[in-house]
Amino acid sequence: MRYLILSDIHSNLEALEAVLTDSAGLYQQVVCLGDIVGYGANPNEVTAWVRQNCEAVIRGNHDRACTGMSDLRFFNPVAKAAAEWTRTKLEPDHLIYLSGLPRGPFDVADCRLVHGSPLDEDTYVISIPDAEEQLQSLERGLIFFGHTHIQGGFGRRGSGDEVEGLSPYELVIAAEEDALLVNPGSVGQPRDNDWHAAYAIYDAGTRQIEFRRCPYDVDAAQRKIVEAGLPLALAERLGLGL
Numbered sequence: 450m451r452y453l454i455l456s457d458i459h460s461n462l463e464a465l466e467a468v469l470t471d472s473a474g475l476y477q478q479v480v481c482l483g484d485i486v487g488y489g490a491n492p493n494e495v496t497a498w499v500r501q502n503c504e505a506v507i508r509g510n511h512d513r514a515c516t517g518m519s520d521l522r523f524f525n526p527v528a529k530a531a532a533e534w535t536r537t538k539l540e541p542d543h544l545i546y547l548s549g550l551p552r553g554p555f556d557v558a559d560c561r562l563v564h565g566s567p568l569d570e571d572t573y574v575i576s577i578p579d580a581e582e583q584l585q586s587l588e589r590g591l592i593f594f595g596h597t598h599i600q601g602g603f604g605r606r607g608s609g610d611e612v613e614g615l616s617p618y619e620l621v622i623a624a625e626e627d628a629l630l631v632n633p634g635s636v637g638q639p640r641d642n643d644w645h646a647a648y649a650i651y652d653a654g655t656r657q658i659e660f661r662r663c664p665y666d667v668d669a670a671q672r673k674i675v676e677a678g679l680p681l682a683l684a685e686r687l688g689l690g691l
């Protein structure tokens with residue numbers, strides 16, 4: 450079975466559509482690591498697609514924020530404005546769907562899905578020390594995570610005890626004895642200095658993970674954000690991949 454691994458779509462319909470065109474024929478099932486909504490201008494369209502097409506979905510912090518499940522005091526002003534805007538725009542049944550999403554970890558096939566980290570859905574795993582902390586209690590296994598919007602990840606390979614970074618430019622083969630934290634990157638708001646939409650394909654048969662990027666109509670996504678009255682910074686950052 451081959452999986453399309455999506456994370457952090459963030460209401461960006463243009464990026465989602467581009468990813469679906471780019472990945473056509475490469476997978477049989479779709480999984481989503483949360484943050485379906487927040488930031489972008491198409492929360493209803495993106496949520497409708499996720500509801501219809503994803504085999505497994507877990508919630509992200511923005512899905513909680515946009516459905517009134519978390520305190521917005523801890524959000525920066527831009528994220529807070531986007532969450533409040535999204536809440537007013539979401540159709541009632543999409544609101545119910547998003548507020549009922551399960552918290553990770555969620556197991557699919559031979560891998561585990563989390564939003565932030567295996568230990569906490571809101572934790573950012575950005576550095577090797579962050580990953581070491583998360584992998585301390587994991588002898589082996591394959592975990593897909595999102596939240597940082599940075600494609601790549603971390604791993605302890607074979608019998609070694611050193612945690613190293615995984616390059617998003619190389620194919621990853623998950624060996625039986627490896628402990629891996631793999632981030633497909635963000636579909637709708639990449640923050641790794643590359644504006645292209647990010648995702649991954651996981652082949653559970655060969656245990657290969659391919660990181661992929663594709664161009665999308667950034668201008669259209671930016672225009673919609675501006676026309677919706679969302680903060681300008683949200684449009685600007687899409688063009689920079691920040």
Ligand SMILES: [Fe+2]
Nearest residue numbers: 457484509596
């Ligand atoms: Fe996110």
